[in-house]
Amino acid sequence: MSFKNVDAFVQARRPIWEALASELVGDRPLAKRPAAVISRVARLYREVCTDRMRAERLGLNPSALHYVDALVSRAHAALYDARPEPLSNWRSFMVREFPRALRKNGALFGIACFLFFVPFALTLSQTLFNPEAAARILPIETLEQMAEAYSQEPSGRTGGESATMAGFYVYNNVGIAFRCFATGILFGLGTAFFLVYNGAITGAITGHVIQTGGGINILTFIAGHAPLELTAIVISGAAGLEMGRALLVTEGRTRLGSLWHQRHGILAQVVGAALMLLAAAFVEGFWSPSSAPARLKWGVGIGLMTLVVLYLGFAGRRKAR
Amino acid sequence: MRRNPPEPSGNAPLRIYGAAVIYGAALDTTLVLETPEHVTFRYQLAGPGQRFAAYLVDFGIRGLILGMAVFLVALAGGSFFADLWGLELGILLLLFFVVEWGYFLFFESLSRGASPGKRALRLRVIRQDGLPVSFGDSLLRNLLRAADLLPTFYVVGVITMCLDDKFRRLGDLVARTIVVFEPRATGLGPSTKRERAATAPRPPGTALPLPARPMLSRRERAALALFHRRAPELSVARARELAEIWAPTLRARFDVPDADALALLETLHERTVDS
Numbered sequence: 001m002s003f004k005n006v007d008a009f010v011q012a013r014r015p016i017w018e019a020l021a022s023e024l025v026g027d028r029p030l031a032k033r034p035a036a037v038i039s040r041v042a043r044l045y046r047e048v049c050t051d052r053m054r055a056e057r058l059g060l061n062p063s064a065l066h067y068v069d070a071l072v073s074r075a076h077a078a079l080y081d082a083r084p085e086p087l088s089n090w091r092s093f094m095v096r097e098f099p100r101a102l103r104k105n106g107a108l109f110g111i112a113c114f115l116f117f118v119p120f121a122l123t124l125s126q127t128l129f130n131p132e133a134a135a136r137i138l139p140i141e142t143l144e145q146m147a148e149a150y151s152q153e154p155s156g157r158t159g160g161e162s163a164t165m166a167g168f169y170v171y172n173n174v175g176i177a178f179r180c181f182a183t184g185i186l187f188g189l190g191t192a193f194f195l196v197y198n199g200a201i202t203g204a205i206t207g208h209v210i211q212t213g214g215g216i217n218i219l220t221f222i223a224g225h226a227p228l229e230l231t232a233i234v235i236s237g238a239a240g241l242e243m244g245r246a247l248l249v250t251e252g253r254t255r256l257g258s259l260w261h262q263r264h265g266i267l268a269q270v271v272g273a274a275l276m277l278l279a280a281a282f283v284e285g286f287w288s289p290s291s292a293p294a295r296l297k298w299g300v301g302i303g304l305m306t307l308v309v310l311y312l313g314f315a316g317r318r319k320a321r
Numbered sequence: 322m323r324r325n326p327p328e329p330s331g332n333a334p335l336r337i338y339g340a341a342v343i344y345g346a347a348l349d350t351t352l353v354l355e356t357p358e359h360v361t362f363r364y365q366l367a368g369p370g371q372r373f374a375a376y377l378v379d380f381g382i383r384g385l386i387l388g389m390a391v392f393l394v395a396l397a398g399g400s401f402f403a404d405l406w407g408l409e410l411g412i413l414l415l416l417f418f419v420v421e422w423g424y425f426l427f428f429e430s431l432s433r434g435a436s437p438g439k440r441a442l443r444l445r446v447i448r449q450d451g452l453p454v455s456f457g458d459s460l461l462r463n464l465l466r467a468a469d470l471l472p473t474f475y476v477v478g479v480i481t482m483c484l485d486d487k488f489r490r491l492g493d494l495v496a497r498t499i500v501v502f503e504p505r506a507t508g509l510g511p512s513t514k515r516e517r518a519a520t521a522p523r524p525p526g527t528a529l530p531l532p533a534r535p536m537l538s539r540r541e542r543a544a545l546a547l548f549h550r551r552a553p554e555l556s557v558a559r560a561r562e563l564a565e566i567w568a569p570t571l572r573a574r575f576d577v578p579d580a581d582a583l584a585l586l587e588t589l590h591e592r593t594v595d596s
Contacts, residue, residue, distance in 0.1 A: 005594050006546055052361070059543040061550035063504065069363040070503045076362060077433075077453050160407025167414030171421075178422060182467035185491050190468065243495075256494055263495075267461060285411075 006058045013051050017071055020044040024071075030078045045075040096316030098272035101265035102235060103313070105242050112237035115195040116230070120203035127207030134208035137200065143208050150214030154221055154289045166285025173229060174277045177236035181243070181270050188244020195237045202230075220294045223301030225284040227308050232276035239269035276308075352487060352499070354451050362451050365502040367444045369482050372500055376475075378438030383420050390416050422463070429459040434498075443504065449487075449497045458496045465492030529580050529588050537593055545590040552583070 003009035023041050030038055052068050060068070102109060126133040134143050176198060183190020209218045243259060243266055250258040287300070350366040367375075394409045428436040433453045434446035446454050446462070454462075469478030469490045478490035487499050537545070544567075552560045561583055568582035577585065 006550060059547040059550075061547060061554070063554055064550070066363070066365060066504045070365075073362040073364060073447075073451055073501075074503070076356075077447065077451060081453050160411075163408040163411030164414065165411070167411035167418075171414045171418040174418060175421070178464055179467045182465050183471065185465060185468045185495060190471070256497075259495055260497060263457075263461060267457060270464065271460075 003054070003058065006060055009054065009058050010060070010064065013047075016044060016047050016051070017068065020048055020075055021071055024074050024078055029081060031081070041075065042079060045072070045079060048072055048075065093268065093271070094275075097264075097268045099312050099315040101268035102238065102272070104265060105238050105269065108241040108245065109234065109238040112191075112195055112234045112241055115192055116199040116234050116237065119196045119199040123200045123203035124207040127204050128211055131211055134204050134211070137204040138208075143205075146205050146209050147212040147214060150209045150217040150221065151212075153217055153294075155291050162286045162289065164285075165289070166281050169281035169284050170278060173233070173281060174274050177233055177273050177277055178270070180233065181236045181240040181273075184237075184240025184243040185247075186244075187247055188241045191237050191240030191244065194240075195234070198233060216294070220297050221288050223297050224288045224304065225280045227301065227305035228276050228280035228283065231308055231312070232273040232280060235269055235276070236273040239266050239273070242266050242269070350488075352501075354449075356451075364447075364451075364499070365504065366488050367442075367500040367502045368488055369479055371442055371444060371502060372482075372488070375436070375438040375442045375444050378441050379424070379436050380438075382437055383424055386420055387417060425463045425466070426456075426459050429454055429463070430456045434459075439500070442502075444500055444502055446498050446500050449499055454496075454498055458498055462492035462496035462498050465490075465495050468492075529577055529584060531575055531577065531588055531592065533592060535575065535589055535592055537589065542590075542593045545586060545593060548586055549590045552587075557583075 003012065020041065023037065023044065030041060048068065048071055052072050055065055055068055123133075123137060127137070176194070180191055180194040180198070183194060206218060206222075209215070242262060246259040246262045246266075247255045253261060283304075288297070350368060352364045352366050354362045354364070356362075390413055394413050397409050425436050429446055432440070435444065439445060446459070448454055448458060466478075469475055469481070469492055471477045475490075478492075481490050481494070482488045485494070487493075489499060493499060548563070555563070564582035564586050568580075568585055571585055571589065572578055572580055575585075575589075
């Protein structure tokens with residue numbers, strides 16, 4: 001086929017382009033449409049690919065070229081669109097992938113623990129033995145509020161209050177975990193900062209509350225959710241640190257290529273941490289403030305801790321058959 | 322130390338229409354990708370301005386969703402301030418979380434990389450290899466938002482975008498995604514013969530004393546044709562400015578010293594095409 005000029009070309013081929021464009025309207029994956037449509041799109045796509053080459057030779061104007069370009073790339077995307085990573089594989093994710101990814105990242109998980117719990121211990125001991133220390137770390141109002149909140153044994157909230165607090169914990173804690181992870185892109189520095197910062201704040205509050213006499217109350221309160229919550233925050237930190245390490249230790253790849261190579265494990269840890277925090281938020285909202293006896297709460301806390309350790313340490317060790 | 326094979330980086334040479342292959346540096350925002358079977362894609366990369374506009378639209382929509390939710394909760398609570406304490410408030414906080422972290426993820430993975438704001442501006446997130454983003458890609462690029470928006474107002478993201486030749490923010494770099502602009506069907510010209518007849522320009526310069534079959538090389542004819550098709554998309558002043566670059570040479574060659582630049586090019590084009 002040869003065309004006398006560009007106008008004749010556009011006039012002759014435009015119906016083909018418009019036919020392809022009309023097949024590509026909407027977001028429905030091509031794979032879910034009738035076979036006749038798929039082969040029609042494939043045929044039109046080949047035609048438009050050829051037109052794209054002719055168009056450049058004939059000297060089509062840039063804006064019209066852009067239109068054909070966009071058409072070609074949309075058709076290519078629709079035809080080659082494979083949807084890997086289906087969401088249906090949650091079971092395998094929970095049973096194997098997440099704990100495996102974390103164990104593989106064990107060294108950085110240790111460092112993340114260190115970065116969180118050392119500042120935690122430092123501010124805890126400071127505020128525990130020195131009543132004035134807490135005021136240097138946190139605003140007085142916050143401290144008074146905290147001391148007030150734990151001055152009495154938890155006596156159970158109304159269902160509504162529990163729901164509110166659960167919602168707040170999801171919003172706040174999962175947000176903290178995501179930020180802690182994401183800032184790891186700054187060569188791990190952001191993650192390190194958030195781990196140290198959150199560790200220090202948590203330690204200061206705990207120490208201050210214990211120092212002002214609410215010790216048993218706060219420890220009973222956090223016994224239930226702390227194993228899930230603190231572990232999950234540290235895991236998100238471990239994922240952030242892994243992102244930082246991938247940028248630094250590239251093993252011959254480009255920095256971004258190295259990060260790309262590690263992305264599955266890193267994402268698995270973040271998603272796993274988020275799910276743990278989701279569970280923790282409901283424990284913290286509904287169980288921790290309940291009027292259940294302290295001994296039961298301690299028992300549940302120890303039970304959950306054991307479960308978390310067993311799960312993260314052993315789930316998915318055996319190869320799937 | 323064990324060295325891994327080089328990564329397929331997706332950094333295809335950047336090319337410009339009708340020009341030589343240029344590696345590394347782009348003079349415009351056209352990204353060219355070539356598949357092994359020699360299908361070439363050209364994408365118009367979306368710049369920070371377009372993306373900011375799309376972000377504003379999304380920001381408004383998110384605000385609207387949350388505002389309506391707050392309003393409904395306030396209605397359910399009976400008054401605006403007093404009884405906002407209970408289950409509905411818990412759900413509201415959950416919604417805040419979902420909208421803050423899940424809005425882009427939800428729309429990008431459901432409607433092929435286009436959140437409502439991006440759709441409004443004809444933008445779309447795609448993978449660097451041209452395929453639609455998957456759930457995992459979208460999750461990664463949107464989690465990294467938390468780093469891009471540091472220290473405030475996306476300063477890190479904007480700086481990264483300006484340093485990168487494909488306008489990628491940190492999230493895009495990590496997830497290997499780009500944001501592209503998909504233009505509407507423009508510049509194809511009128512579609513029917515009647516429309517063409519109606520809109521065809523009749524330049525006043527048809528009376529120019531030019532040969533009926535001007536001698537022009539193939540490349541010159543192509544340039545005239547390209548200009549002819551492009552001129553209607555430009556303002557008259559800009560079209561004349563472009564025409565004036567070539568006009569002096571042509572005036573001298575065809576001995577029409579006073580010819581208007583636009584009329585000259587248009588007439589030459591007509592006489593080469595119709596002959």
